[in-house]
Amino acid sequence: MIRTLIISLLALSLMAGHAAAYEPSEVLDDPALETRARTISAELRCMVCQNQSIDDSNAPLAKDLRILVRDRLLAGDTDEEVIEFVVDRYGEYVLLRPRVAPHTYILWFGPFIVLLLAGLFALRYVRTRSVEEAAGEGTPLTEDERARVDRLLGTPQDN
Incomplete structure (x- = not known):
């Protein structure tokens, strides 16, 4: 129906x-x-x-x-x-x-400028994030962190 x-x-x-x-x-x-x-x-x-x-x-x-x-x-x-x-x-x-004139530029070009700025901010965010993630991969675990991971995973500890 x-x-x-x-x-x-x-x-x-x-x-x-x-x-x-x-x-x-x-x-x-x-x-x-x-x-x-x-x-x-x-x-x-x-x-x-x-x-x-x-x-x-x-x-x-x-x-x-x-x-x-x-x-x-x-x-x-x-x-x-x-x-x-x-x-x-x-x-x-x-x-x-509206006519394309200096006093109407914001109407004609404003949306493109906002879109461009949003794209630049998104690109900057993604790059910063990927650099931070890459920097975090190379840091080894401390002994306490390794022991905790082993306990959580149930793997035997090396002594």
Whole structure:
């Protein structure tokens, strides 16, 4: 029973497609312009939802931004000009993928630096540990330690 339910839920989740929030009244008559508008909308963050593009969001601000994008395209702006207009108005936070610039280096390169540092620390730990283990192998047992080992193993002692 549970197995059937899990398989059904998995199948439904795989069949679920991309659910866009745009309304039919927003769609442009020119298919090329509409495709450009959808591409731009997918790159812009909804300032209300924050983790959704304006293309996916049902928030009123997202709708206003979708209309703004389409109005700018109808006015003859290029894709870059439309994005720059929205960024000038709302700030770089509106971009779902931040630009590579000095003030965003930590976002782009920080994870790689942390991963590199973790690898260096792990390598140092393994090397230190192996040196310590190698140093411990060459140290002979004292007479007391040898006698204790012999007692624990039940071997006769040499006298």
